[in-house]
Amino acid sequence: MSSALPAALSTDSPAAAARPRLARAPALATLGLALIALATLACAAFAPIVPASRDELFEIPHGTWARRMAGEKVEILPPTITLTLGLNDVLLLRNADEVPQTFGPALVMPGQSFRLPFAVASTYGFACSAHASGQLAVIVEPHPAPGWATLRWRLRRLAAASRR
Amino acid sequence: MTRLVNPLPALSDGGAARLPRRLLLALLLAGAAGAALAAGGAPAGLPLKAGVFEPPRQAPEFALRGSDGAEVSLARFRGKVVLMAFGFANCAAVCPVTLGTLAEARRGLGPAAEAVQVVFVTVDPERDDAAKLKAYLAAFDPSFVGVTGAPAALAAMRRDYGVTARRQGTGNGYVMDHSSSIYLIDRAGKLRAQMPYGHAPGDFVHDVKLLLAS
Numbered sequence: 001m002s003s004a005l006p007a008a009l010s011t012d013s014p015a016a017a018a019r020p021r022l023a024r025a026p027a028l029a030t031l032g033l034a035l036i037a038l039a040t041l042a043c044a045a046f047a048p049i050v051p052a053s054r055d056e057l058f059e060i061p062h063g064t065w066a067r068r069m070a071g072e073k074v075e076i077l078p079p080t081i082t083l084t085l086g087l088n089d090v091l092l093l094r095n096a097d098e099v100p101q102t103f104g105p106a107l108v109m110p111g112q113s114f115r116l117p118f119a120v121a122s123t124y125g126f127a128c129s130a131h132a133s134g135q136l137a138v139i140v141e142p143h144p145a146p147g148w149a150t151l152r153w154r155l156r157r158l159a160a161a162s163r164r
Numbered sequence: 165m166t167r168l169v170n171p172l173p174a175l176s177d178g179g180a181a182r183l184p185r186r187l188l189l190a191l192l193l194a195g196a197a198g199a200a201l202a203a204g205g206a207p208a209g210l211p212l213k214a215g216v217f218e219p220p221r222q223a224p225e226f227a228l229r230g231s232d233g234a235e236v237s238l239a240r241f242r243g244k245v246v247l248m249a250f251g252f253a254n255c256a257a258v259c260p261v262t263l264g265t266l267a268e269a270r271r272g273l274g275p276a277a278e279a280v281q282v283v284f285v286t287v288d289p290e291r292d293d294a295a296k297l298k299a300y301l302a303a304f305d306p307s308f309v310g311v312t313g314a315p316a317a318l319a320a321m322r323r324d325y326g327v328t329a330r331r332q333g334t335g336n337g338y339v340m341d342h343s344s345s346i347y348l349i350d351r352a353g354k355l356r357a358q359m360p361y362g363h364a365p366g367d368f369v370h371d372v373k374l375l376l377a378s
Contacts, residue, residue, distance in 0.1 A: 091215075100326075105345060106358055107326025109221055116215030116360070124360065127328050127343045 045151035049144075055092040055115070056083055058103075065099045077104060077128065077136060083118060084153060086143040091116040104128050104136050211374055213367035214348055214359035223347070223355035224324035228285075228317060231297035231310030238353050241281045245375045246349040247368065250327045250342055252288035253300040258344045258361060259284075260304075266346070267305040269368035277307075279351075279376055285311040287329035287342045289318055325355075350375050 060076050067074050083089050092115050095101045095108040105126040106114040118124070121142040128136035144153040223238055223246075230236035238246065247266055251259035263284065270277040284301055286292035289312050292300075297310025312318070322329055329342040344361035348371060356375060359368065 102326050105343070105360060106215060106217070108217075111219075112221065113218050114215050114358070115218065116358075117213065119213065124362075126360070 041151065044154050045148065046146050047150075048146075049087055049150060049153070051087050054086075054088055054090045054117075056081065056088045056090065057092045057094065059094040060097045060101050060103060060108075062096050062098065064097045064101070079133060079135070080137045080139060082139045082141065084141045084143065085118070085121050087153070089118045089140060091118070091138060102128070212348075212357050212371045213363060214346075214357035214371050216357045217355060220350070220354040220356045223349045223353055224321070225353075226311075226317070226321045226324075228311045228313035228321070229294055231294045231301060231312070233294065236283065236309055236311050238349065241283075242353055243351050244279050244281045245351060245372050246281050246283055246347075247372070248283040248285065248325075248347040248349060249344075250285045250287050250322065250325075250329070251344070252286050252340045252342070253292050253296055254288065254339070256339075258342075262344065262346065262361065263301070263304040263308070265363070265365050266308070266368065268365035269372070270305055270307070272365055272369045273372060276373065276376060280372055282308040283311060284308055285321065286318065287322065287327070287340045289313060289315050348372075348375060350378065 058077055058081075064074050064076070077093075081091065083091065091104065092113060093103040093106065093108055094113040095103060095110055098110050100107055100109050102108075103114065105116070105128065108114050118138070118140045121140050124138040124140065126136045126138065127134060144150045225238050227235055227237045234240075247269075249259075249262050249266070251262065253259075263282075266282050270280060270282070273280060282305065284297065286297060292310070292312050294310065294312055297312060301308040301310050321327075325347060327343050327345075329340050332339050332341050346359045346361075346368075347355060348357040348359060350356045357371065359371070
């Protein structure tokens with residue numbers, strides 16, 4: 001029977017055999033993409049975070065003092081800095097300007113840096129003349145647990161990086 | 165003759181059969197992407213518990229009246245690690261904790277404590293004379309040396325170290341709002357580090373041992 005049908009309609013022909021596979025292709029591609037997305041999220045949630053550096057750097061750029069003297073309001077440090085234990089738990093303050101700068105809790109000379117590690121999750125308050133409030137708060141959060149906390153940490157870092 | 169190029173090579177004949185292999189490859193790539201999110205590399209080494217100055221500068225020198233009756237300068241303690249704190253004897257909260265911590269750290273150092281000098285610089289010269297500082301510090305550790313002097317000289321010293329101090333209140337009951345870090349000065353007189361308030365005595369022991377060994 002089948003040999004009497006035109007080749008295009010015959011289910012035995014190679015083209016006819018390929019049709020169901022082609023029909024399944026979009027579904028397979030969607031499934032594949034979903035699996036990739038799921039695998040990426042799972043990896044981001046459960047893979048241990050191994051930071052290249054635990055330093056959270058803030059730098060006073062060259063010329064800051066001159067800009068301030070010219071009346072410009074220059075903010076280098078945010079009023080609150082959030083760090084995470086074991087990941088970015090070292091506050092690194094670098095003065096690339098030409099004059100000494102009170103930077104967070106320390107007086108930092110030109111060309112000098114101040115590297116302050118944190119070992120306990122807590123909220124730290126520092127007197128800081130660089131802020132109008134005279135205070136700098138450093139919130140040190142605990143190391144995120146594998147799963148949602150790790151994923152949230154990574155997403156937050158990505159969002160912060162995209163804002164820079 | 166136009167040569168037709170199949171835009172979906174993966175879905176051509178036999179492509180569906182190869183899809184699982186491609187999926188596997190994609191999953192591996194996804195895994196690598198996830199790992200890349202973590203960014204590889206070794207964490208930086210942190211030798212001190214305190215905040216470290218790099219490069220260290222020479223600690224600003226001073227010459228002021230000491231609670232032991234002699235002039236106090238950093239040069240006098242060259243060869244020792246100096247732990248220098250700023251505060252005042254009437255301080256009810258921060259200074260007793262700081263001095264108690266430093267006293268315990270010295271005890272924890274054992275014989276190495278001989279190579280450590282604690283210097284307590286008043287931010288309240290109006291009330292803290294040499295005798296008062298001596299009596300106050302002796303309650304923590306008789307080896308501690310207090311420093312007082314003219315208000316202008318002490319203000320200049322605070323400026324050199326980035327210390328803030330502000331009088332709060334009126335009358336005899338006023339208090340001094342002041343920054344509370346402890347400065348770590350090595351045997352050569354270099355300002356190596358600054359320990360924020362609240363660290364345990366063990367952290368000072370750890371850092372002092374490293375500074376003595378360096």
